[in-house]
Amino acid sequence: MFSLLTVTAALALVPSVWGSNGTASSYVSSLPLNTQGLFNESMEWMDDFYDAAAGYLYDESAATALRHETRSSAWYAVGLLARNNGSDVENALKIIVNVCSAQFKDPADQWYGDYQQEPEEPMLGSPTYPPKIYNSWDPNWRGFVGTTLIVGLEEFGHLIPANVTSFIEASLFNSTKGDEYRVGGVDGDNLYPAYSNPAIMRAFVSGWTGRRLNDSNMTISGETYAQQIIDLFDRANTLSEFNSGTYTGVSLWSLALWSKYLPADSVMTQKGPTMVKYTWEAVAQLWHPQLKNVAGPWDRSYGFDMNRYLSLMALHLWNYIGKDKSSMISKPYVMSHSADFAWAPLIAILAPFMETLIPESVFPALSTFSGEHTFNSSTFSPPFDLYPRNITAWLANNISIGAETFNETVIGGPATNPGTFNPALIQWDTGNGIGFITLYATESHVVAEAAPGSLNLTYPDGNSSSIFTLIVSPFKAMKTISSIADIQGLTVNITGTINETFALSYAGGYGGADTVINNFEFWNFTYSMPQNSTAIPHLHLSVELW
Ligand SMILES: *[C@@H]1O[C@H](CO)[C@@H](O)[C@H](O)[C@H]1NC(C)=O
Ligand SMILES: *[C@@H]1O[C@H](CO)[C@@H](O)[C@H](O)[C@H]1NC(C)=O
Ligand SMILES: *[C@@H]1O[C@H](CO)[C@@H](O)[C@H](O)[C@H]1NC(C)=O
Ligand SMILES: *[C@@H]1O[C@H](CO)[C@@H](O)[C@H](O)[C@H]1NC(C)=O
Ligand SMILES: *[C@@H]1O[C@H](CO)[C@@H](O)[C@H](O)[C@H]1NC(C)=O
Ligand SMILES: *[C@@H]1O[C@H](CO)[C@@H](O)[C@H](O)[C@H]1NC(C)=O
Ligand SMILES: *[C@@H]1O[C@H](CO)[C@@H](O)[C@H](O)[C@H]1NC(C)=O
Ligand SMILES: *[C@@H]1O[C@H](CO)[C@@H](O)[C@H](O)[C@H]1NC(C)=O
Ligand SMILES: *[C@@H]1O[C@H](CO)[C@@H](O)[C@H](O)[C@H]1NC(C)=O
Ligand SMILES: *[C@@H]1O[C@H](CO)[C@@H](O)[C@H](O)[C@H]1NC(C)=O
Ligand SMILES: *[C@@H]1O[C@H](CO)[C@@H](O)[C@H](O)[C@H]1NC(C)=O
Ligand SMILES: *[C@@H]1O[C@H](CO)[C@@H](O)[C@H](O)[C@H]1NC(C)=O
Secondary structure, eight states: OOOHHHHHHHHHHOGGGTSTTOOHHHHHTTSOHHHHHHHHHHHHHHHTTEETTTTEEEOTTSOSTTOEEHHHHHHHHHHHHHHOOTTHHHHHHHHHHHHHHTBOOOTTSTTTTOBOSOTTOOOTTBTTBOOOBTTTBOTTHHHHHHHHHHHHHHHHGGGSOHHHHHHHHHHHHHHHHHHTTOOTTSTTOOOOTTSHHHHHHHHHHHHHHHHHTTOHHHHHHHHHHHHHHHHHHHTTTOOSSOSOTTHHHHHHHHHHHHHHSSOTTSHHHHHHHHHHHHHHHHHHHHEETTTTEEOSOBSSOSOSOTTTBOOHHHHHHHHHHOTTTTTOOSOGGGSBTGGGGGGHHHHHHHHHHHHHHSOTTHHHHHHSOOOSEEEEEEEOOTTTBSSOEEEEEEEETTEEEEEEEEEBSSSSTTTTOTTTOBSEEEEEEOSSSEEEEEEEOOOSEEEEEEETTEEEEEOTTOOTTOEEEEEEOOBTTBSSOOSGGGOSSEEEEEEESSOSOOEEEEEOSSOSSSOOBTTBOEEEEEEEOOTTOOSOOEEEEEEEEO
């Protein structure tokens, strides 16, 4: 944490930070210390991936035979503008011009105004490279790259020559136009206002670009879309895409853009700060400082333990409680999903402003466990949810249980991805790493409730062929397990309408019957119903730390 007063005063004494030729070090060193750490570490890491000849970053997964990657290149470019050392600005402009030049230009294409994913790709839509949404093109990249370009113009516009500025504006115009093609349920697209992270970015880029280019239709389109997001949020002061280590991070950052870069007459300026506040307050309730994880339920997660995958929430937390407490390990690039570290400069740039929107009471709860408590809330993701999802969580010393009840039109949450949808889970400190038990989604209708020491699961529409698949962490202290009783650090009693003879399998990187999920190895305890059972499928876990 830093004192706002001190930084404001410091900025006043160093006007060159804002001057037309303010230098890099002056901007970066004006950031709070934790934020400088986040910024510097991520930039130093990306420096090693920069291919100066190409004017792009190599793909940071380092598993792509020296191909390049567009989106992280754009993030790096804005980081370079912020750092402004040596040839940084020159390289930044080269990247930005590359990225915008390779934007799709034909208004007749569904992917119009989107950015290609890699400069190596063949012409999208040609016979041998067919357009496949979220595959050969990603509609969300309009928003990811568009928001990044806007932060570049807003914060470092003085470093960007006029002709490049107009080129970026033209790119933002096309990106916004193309994004208007997106209608959930049409042409295989899924952008509903409930798809929080890209929806928030879409409203912002449209509202900002419309104002910048005096296109009132574009402005109104952004405002109207924002209002739909706000209406959903206001139902229970929650994001529809709820509690995701990665995507709550995107939504919070984009809501900070709503709050910072639009004029007072925008509904986004008016509501953004409140939405940021409520979202951080929920994070403060669900973040477990002892486990360094947000408690469940997670609508979309790229792993089962934030200490082992790189989440954007950890990057936000780094700013306010420091790297050590944030769930990041000392070498971020070793973590799973580490390519998201490329977002860090953008999170750092917005961090001082974000801090002004976070209620004071949030910081201590992020830093130190505030003691046993429960959390009750709800959220709603039409058209997938038939009714709002009720959310319950319980956090106590070294353990959390979180769950959500839902009846949806799909299996695996609105993203229809059971690998990322974790509607009911338990996490605890095994004494040797974080343990987890999470329900793998096999049903579209589940009543799931968390209570002290209890996780209660019912499938109201299930039948004798329903199964309960519990994904369970491997344990360092017992490498080979054969029953629930072997779970380390936690006593688990299981009761229900199930056949107590379970199936056990392993998902290993090098073997076992199942496939790792988001790089995580796990045990799979699957309970079936007794043959011909007419009972409603029900499973109850009663747990106690050793
Ligand atoms: C820009 O740099 C010049 C020379 O380096 C300096 O005289 C001038 O004050 C600077 N302007 C601003 C706004 O910092
Ligand atoms: C971050 O890097 C800048 C130079 O770009 C340097 O001035 C600053 O001291 C560094 N901050 C930290 C915390 O390492
Ligand atoms: C901007 O102008 C410079 C100098 O004339 C030129 O080299 C560069 O190619 C221009 N860039 C764009 C994007 O128009
Ligand atoms: C924007 O789209 C138009 C076609 O509508 C195209 O002519 C123009 O080159 C595009 N601009 C950029 C920056 O891609
Ligand atoms: C804005 O929308 C109106 C009504 O649809 C239309 O007549 C007008 O041409 C549009 N303006 C621009 C700049 O697109
Ligand atoms: C969700 O919770 C509310 C308030 O407790 C309750 O009225 C509603 O019936 C619950 N919905 C479901 C589906 O359980
Ligand atoms: C759940 O959804 C199904 C349709 O998929 C519907 O038949 C059922 O009535 C719903 N149950 C509740 C409690 O809303
Ligand atoms: C579990 O949920 C079922 C169905 O909602 C309910 O009947 C039962 O009482 C619950 N059990 C516990 C221990 O909460
Ligand atoms: C878990 O095991 C069952 C067999 O018992 C299998 O059908 C299912 O695919 C496995 N689930 C996962 C996520 O690996
Ligand atoms: C329970 O599961 C075991 C193992 O699959 C099976 O042999 C047994 O018949 C099942 N019992 C019932 C009542 O379905
Ligand atoms: C289940 O039903 C089938 C068909 O009616 C029957 O053959 C079988 O014996 C039944 N199994 C049990 C365990 O009752
Ligand atoms: C588990 O069941 C045993 C035997 O019924 C009981 O003694 C114990 O308290 C239970 N533990 C939990 C955590 O429910």
